[in-house]
Amino acid sequence: MNGHRDGNPEAAFGALGSELRLDILRILESAARESASRLTFSDLYDRLDIESTSQLSYHLGRLDGVFVQKSSDKYGLTQAGERVVRAVYAGTYTAHPSFETVSIDGTCPRCEHTELLATFEEPFLSVVCDECGETVATYDLPPAQAVGRTPKEVLRSCDRRVYHELGMAIDGTCPTCGGIMDASSRQRTSPRTDEYVITASCRRCFNQVMHPSNSVCSTTRPSSQHTGLTGVTRRTSVRGTSTRIRPIGRSRSCPWTHSKRASRQTCSTRSSS
Ligand SMILES: [Zn+2]
Ligand SMILES: [Zn+2]
Known part of the structure; x- marks a missing residue:
């Protein structure tokens, strides 16, 4: 019955199917948030x-151990339970963000045209060249990131997030699960051959992060401890984070592609360092 206690993912996901x-x-989450309390069975x-109470016992039994924890006759959420509730609140699996196509400044890495369009085709927010159609960057946009923001604010927000996640990845920590990441670099084959791409893979959840090395300059000074990337990162300039706030809008760079589910995160523009 409680196979999910032993790490059986099917049983764990099955427990949520109700x-x-x-x-x-x-x-349980709102009790913890509003009054910092755990609840008894009768609460x-x-x-x-x-x-009936037997129905409640049955359902609690399905959650107990992975999503719910009982101590001193009171129930509260485990970390996994909290994450489920936060994902539900964030609309991760149910909401459908919308995004109006906007024209942004930037430079196409293929044809050097200087007008790019930010478009959205669920779940990917993409920056494409208005001239040759090259996809410059993509990002799988979480619904919550699109809500309450203008398109430019969404772009800025995505930019900051990608740099934050990249910084963690090249420092050896998976931005998704916190597991250990192994990073390596390779030379791009197209469309530019003068760039290196950093790839980091999570040993635990297999998340992959990919990014051109010459953009590794904003929010992180990567250590080479986990990555073996000293030779690459030394070639990049380190600049203040403020210069990276609007790379999509006004500088030559457009730094991201991000897709956890598709297991890739790339960027195909160069920074103007
Ligand atoms: Zn182009
Ligand atoms: Zn991971």
């Missing part, structure tokens, strides 16, 4: 639209 069990997680029973 609106009532998600309600239990939501109720939960009173707050749920449920027919």
